[in-house]
Amino acid sequence: MKTLLEIRSSIYSDGGQSSRLADRFVAHWRAANPGARVIVRDLAHDPVPHIDADRFGAFIATPEQRTAAQKAIVAYSDALIAELKTADVIVLAVPMYNFSIPSTLKAYFDHIARAGVTFRYGEKGPVGLMTGKQAYIFAARGGRYTGTPFDSHTTYLRTFLGFIGIADVEFVYAEGLHMGDVSREESLANAHARIGEILEPVLEAA
Numbered sequence: 001m002k003t004l005l006e007i008r009s010s011i012y013s014d015g016g017q018s019s020r021l022a023d024r025f026v027a028h029w030r031a032a033n034p035g036a037r038v039i040v041r042d043l044a045h046d047p048v049p050h051i052d053a054d055r056f057g058a059f060i061a062t063p064e065q066r067t068a069a070q071k072a073i074v075a076y077s078d079a080l081i082a083e084l085k086t087a088d089v090i091v092l093a094v095p096m097y098n099f100s101i102p103s104t105l106k107a108y109f110d111h112i113a114r115a116g117v118t119f120r121y122g123e124k125g126p127v128g129l130m131t132g133k134q135a136y137i138f139a140a141r142g143g144r145y146t147g148t149p150f151d152s153h154t155t156y157l158r159t160f161l162g163f164i165g166i167a168d169v170e171f172v173y174a175e176g177l178h179m180g181d182v183s184r185e186e187s188l189a190n191a192h193a194r195i196g197e198i199l200e201p202v203l204e205a206a
């Protein structure tokens with residue numbers, strides 16, 4: 001049975017433009033994959049704590065050294081990683097907030113990047129351990145940045161996901177959402193069309 005994990009990071013939860021695009025994709029994907037499991041993690045409803053010295057200390061302590069509080073911290077991170085591991089398909093709904101990803105998503109990433117668990121350091125550098133997954137990213141922005149140095153989303157998300165072994169990454173952009181009605185409507189229509197293109201082979205195979 002296939003599993004899809006959708007992670008939303010808009011402050012508006014399912015009302016965000018990034019969430020709406022991701023939800024649209026997931027609804028079509030679900031129709032093409034009857035019986036598949038869909039897990040939704042909404043970081044606005046269920047935020048992950050920010051990383052701090054206590055949390056990182058728990059991660060790097062050996063299992064025998066860990067206190068009860070550290071064990072609880074690690075168990076929480078382990079549960080997030082186990083959820084990610086079960087997913088064949090990862091859908092990320094990512095708004096641009098102040099030229100970056102939402103801090104809630106960064107906090108989530110800080111809990112799933114664990115040496116020896118989701119990546120390891122080899123002789124030739126880091127090796128990602130979360131392989132065999134396909135990721136789709138729905139990036140919503142008020143302005144327009146693709147192809148410019150200000151598109152921090154694309155480089156950062158490809159780098160981070162690649163670091164943990166997720167190299168198959170497809171972006172769908174909704175840009176210029178705050179640049180007037182025409183810009184918004186055109187951009188959303190383009191994003192919807194892109195979703196259709198991505199899912200066409202999946203729907204044909206179903």
Ligand SMILES: Cc1cc2nc3c(=O)[nH]c(=O)nc-3n(C[C@H](O)[C@H](O)[C@H](O)COP(=O)(O)O)c2cc1C
Pocket residue numbers: 010011012015016017018019094095096097098099100140141142143144177178
């Ligand atoms: C706190 C905040 C910061 C924002 N910063 C930016 C920004 O740096 N660049 C940009 O193009 N749009 C920015 N926007 C606009 C959002 O990218 C836009 O509203 C987008 O639709 C957000 O995605 P969402 O609807 O899924 O939350 C910002 C919006 C908010 C609420």
